[in-house]
Amino acid sequence: MTPSTTFAGQSVALFGLGGSGLATALSLTAGGAHVVACDDNPARMEAARERGIATGDLRRAEWGGFAALVLAPGVPLTHPVPHWTVDLAEAAGVPVIGDIELFCRERAATSPDAPFVAITGTNGKSTTTALIAHVLTAVGRDVQMGGNIGTAILSLAPPSPDRVHVIELSSFQIDLTPSLAPTIGVLLNLTPDHLDRHGDMTRYAAIKERLVTGAAHAVVGVDDEYCRAIAGRRQGPITRIHVGEAGEGPGILARNGIVIDGRREPAEPVADLAGIGSLRGAHNWQNAAIAYVVARELGVTPDAFAAALASFPGLPHRMEEVGRRGSVLFINDSKATNADSTEKALSAFQRVHWILGGKPKEGGIASLAPYFPRIAHAYLIGAASDDFAATLDGHVPFSRCGTLSAAVVEAAAAAEADASGEPVVLLSPACASYDQFRSFEDRGDQFRDLVRALPGLRPPGA
DSSP, rough: OOOOOOGSSEEEEOOOOOOHHHHHHHHHHHHTTTTEEEEOOOHHHHHHTTTTOBBOOOGGOOEEEEEEEEOTTTSSSSSOOOOOHHHHHHTOOOOOOHHHHHHHHHHHOOOSSSSSEEESSSHHHHHHHHHHHHHHTTTEEEEEEEEESSSOGSSSSSOBBTEEEEOOOOOOHHTTOTTTOEEEEEEEEOOOOOHHHSSSHHHHHHHHHHHTTTTTTEEEOOHHEEEEEHHHOOOOOOEEEEEOOSSSSSEEEEEEEEEEETSSSSSSEEEEOOTOOOGHHHHHHHHHHHHHHHHTTTOOOOOHHHHHHTTOOOOSSSEEEEEEEETTTEEEETTOOOOHHHHHHHHOOOEEEEEEEEEOOTTTTGGGGGGGGGEEEEESSSHHHHHHHHHEEEEEETEEEEEHHHHHHHHHHHHHHHOSSSSSEEOOOSSESSSSSHHHHHHHHHHHHHHTTTTTTTOOOO
């Protein structure tokens, strides 16, 4: 745990007692703050009380006595309307912050030189975060990974000069972190997302930009117009990552599976991703290029970096190789809950038996039309089946399978009969999961179990 000592002796309101909220309340209490914690869920309130956390009804509290309101990132700050606690805090002149802000204040107060790598973007945050943490761990560094991926930041060990915090940040978390100033700030990409929470794309991009504005060194992917503009405005050290676009200024290139350091003269290849199944596709080339820059900034040699890449296992549900049967490769990409994410998966393979569907997102799959020639057959599941069938009709042969289990059986049989070199059965739904599953993890777990039950399946690496 990282005790939050910067509010010692002060009263702090806290709303939201989920995983990160509970960790925040414990951190504040350990640091000597007087916490009044609240949640709309009575069961969470009771669980907090059992952990020794003081709870109360913030609607009836005397807000003039609070030094801050610590808000859980899932609670609306501005859109579609501010949460009622935000209104009460603003009326009393009480600042509204989040758990990442508490960490940043603690770092500034106790260990300002502690290495802090912050990663954001619309897509690829988790893989990039995990890859950076993997590389640094592989070379013997003390690494604490968390934030929007896995462990709440205040549940991690405290900042220290010999310890690296590698933290994934969502736009919700950045919006609650006014003093965000990482050692290295990474911005991968920007496409429309969470606009219901931020109002419009301009505000969403501005929130993401804050992560690199305050960073000592910025690393920015420049393959979309928003990130190119942000890179152009950056004041201070910056490394640009080029994958699909030439961009402006020297940077790191990631082309055809090769990471090239274009800052050197002549440009120097530093890593070859061929054969690393966890780093397929141009989006993962970008992830590897970013990890290279971060690792070099933190003292990792190119040779050590390249060796660490080869052992990266990837993350569950993100282009996860489940196994092979004959020449057929099975890939679990259940995390692809929108078309933009699914595009990354489709671009990585040439012959795809595609399982898709679920609770549809705005825009559907029409934007994926350039990849339709790669699709041998589509297997539709869930609530989006009718809409997706209309989009695919006349362009891609498809089956209405209804359920994931039926889709896996049909896709596996069809792919096995496919005469192409390496057909791929790809679960990349381009949809939320909630029509048939508890979460994208549940959907991916069920896909993995169904595939593993197929006779003759060889596990990855076999």
